[in-house]
Amino acid sequence: MPDQGEKMQTPGARDKEGVAPSDFKRVFEAVPDPCLLLDRNLRIVAVNEEYLKVTMTRREEIMGMTMMELFPVNPAEVGATGATNVSASLMRVLERKVPDTLPLQKYDIRKPKEEGGAYEERYWSAVNTPVLNAEYEVDYIIHRAHDVTDFVRRGHNIMEGDAAQGEADVFRNSQRVAEANEELRLANNQLEAQREKLLELNARLEVEALQRVKAQDVAEKANxxxxxxxxxxxxxxxxxxxxxxxxxxxxxxxxxxxxxxxxxxxxxxxxxxxxxxxxxxxxxxxxxxxxxxxxxxxxKAKPFSRLSLGKVLESALRNLTKAVEASDASLEWMELPEVEGDDTQLVQLFQNLVGNAIKFRRRDVRLQVRITCERQGGMWLIEVRDNGIGLEPRFFEQVFEIFRRLHTREEYEGSGIGLAICRKIVEHHGGHIWVESAPGEGTTFFFSIPTLRGGANA
Incomplete structure (x- = not known):
């Protein structure tokens, strides 16, 4: 549509479809309902006389303004939704590119300053229609608003009965529809947010699944x-x-x-x-x-079988009979539980730990070795405690390293592999082994081993 400030063409000029471009202004002005023409930025580019009349505005003042700038919300109208609904309708037209009809709206109009500038109550029935170009993009929006204030105020007997009450009901129902539409919009936004969360969760699950596959590949390769x-x-x-x-x-x-x-x-x-x-x-x-x-x-490990740790310890001590007698060691142990394991390896475990206590005994006191056991959750904790020479905390980890010796061969014989074998045996049985000690105060070796499945020996 040409700018309303441009010089109009002569009535005789026609476009190829038979309508003179200069006639469009007369056609626009002749529309009986108040009309605005908005560009894609929702700014007013044309207005007919009927719109200026019912809104008490002047063309030179409103050209280039937006609807929100032209009609600010009445501050005295708490909870007014008219302006918000009109703005939402215009945005829907830009997005969907189809006409959008508004339900009956209460949208107050401000009088000119010379008349006091007060707000006047108005009711409207409006339609927003897009004008599309050849690329199916919105160039303009025709905002057509019908002022139904008098109709609402005095009532119009469309059918027999109380028309005023009917119109009031219509208005209330239209407000309920608007409220319901807003609730549906909020619900739709919530659903969209949930959909985004589900998509994000699905993407995260896909990443985790891929990571599990990669981890499984790494584990299989390591195996x-x-x-x-x-x-x-x-x-x-x-x-x-x-x-x-x-x-x-x-x-x-x-x-x-x-x-x-x-x-x-x-x-x-x-x-x-x-x-x-x-x-x-x-x-x-x-x-x-x-x-x-x-x-x-x-x-060369054997399959695990159910066995008595007490009998395993007795076998280990039999192998150490000569060393025990030569050292005059005092040995005490409590009743030990049944577990699943390799009896040969467990005999070697006890034999190495007790043999270690005998080897590193003090010469000024009689060697005492005490073996105890307690349950901790799904594991048995075994302690082998002695009153030998002890060792410094800085060596607690080194003693389990293969061929690691803390003393010369002249002082104590051996290859330095016994405790490394102990660690390997304990870990093979699903447990852990560690040491606590202090120089001159003896040493305690702890190792854990799983309890029997099914809760036996609880």
Whole structure:
């Protein structure tokens, strides 16, 4: 539509469809209902005389304004919804590109300043219609508003009966419809928010599922690597038990042969060197045997079976009979429970821990070893306590490392692998092992092992 300030064309000018562009203004002005023409920014670009008349406004003052700027909300009208409803209708037209009809609205009009500027009560029936271009985009919106204030006030007998009451009912019903529409809009927004949350949750679940798949792949790869490592370890154990020990046996045999055959011809230094060689061979054989035993903890482990820890401890002590008698140790233990495990490994566990107490006993007091047990949830906690030499806290973790020695071989014999074997056995049974100690105050080894499934020994 041409700007209302432009010079109009002569009546004789026609477009190709037979309507003179200059006639559009006369057609727009002739519409009996108040009309506004809004651009896509919802600003007024044209207004007819009827609209200026019923709204008590001037064309030069309202051109370029928005509806909200033109008709601010009556501050005395608490809870007024007319302005909000009109604005929402215009936005729906821009979005949906179809006409939008408003229910009966109460929308007060402000009088001109020269008339006091007070608000005047008005009721409207309005329709907002889009004007689309060739690309099906909204260029303009025609806002047509019919003033029904007098009709509402005096009533009009459409049918027999009380028309005023009927119109009041119509207004109330229209307000209820508007309220219901607002509730539906809010409910729809809530549903949309829930849908967004569900989409977000679904995306998060998909990521977690992908992560689980990746974790499973990593675990399977690690398991394959572990199986390969165990096979390599088993092969190494086989080599260690034969190929590595064979040259040591040879060296040891010839060393003993030289010592026996030439004992009358060797001086004291030669005899000392031969002893060094013999001790070295024995030490190397001991380390290889210990390493072989360590490697076989997994590769040669037996299936778990139900067994008595008390009987396991008795077997371990029988193996230590000579060491116990030689050390004059005092041993005490309480009744121990039944568990599931490998009896051979558990015998070795107790044998190593009690043997460790015997080895590192104090010389000025009689060795006392006490073994106790208590249940903690789904685990049994076993304590092996002694009154030996003890150790410093900084060594609590190191003592479980393979071949880790805290003393020289002259002070205490051994290869330094016994406690590493203990840790491997306990972890193989699903438990943990740790130590508490202080120098000169003895040592306590703790290890846990699962209770029997089904609550036995509770």
């Amino acid at each position: 394959r690597e572990l199986q390969r490592s165990n096979k390599e370890l088993e092969l190494f154990a086989s080599v260690a038990s034969h190929d590595l020990q064979e040259p040591l046996v040879t060296v040891g045999s010839y060393t003993e042969l030289i010592a026996h055959k030439y004992r009358d011809k060797l001086d004291s230094d030669a005899e000392k060197y031969l002893r060094y060689m013999t001790d070295g061979v024995k030490q190397m054989q001991s380390m290889i045997n210990d390493l072989l035993a360590y490697s076989r903890l997994n590769t």
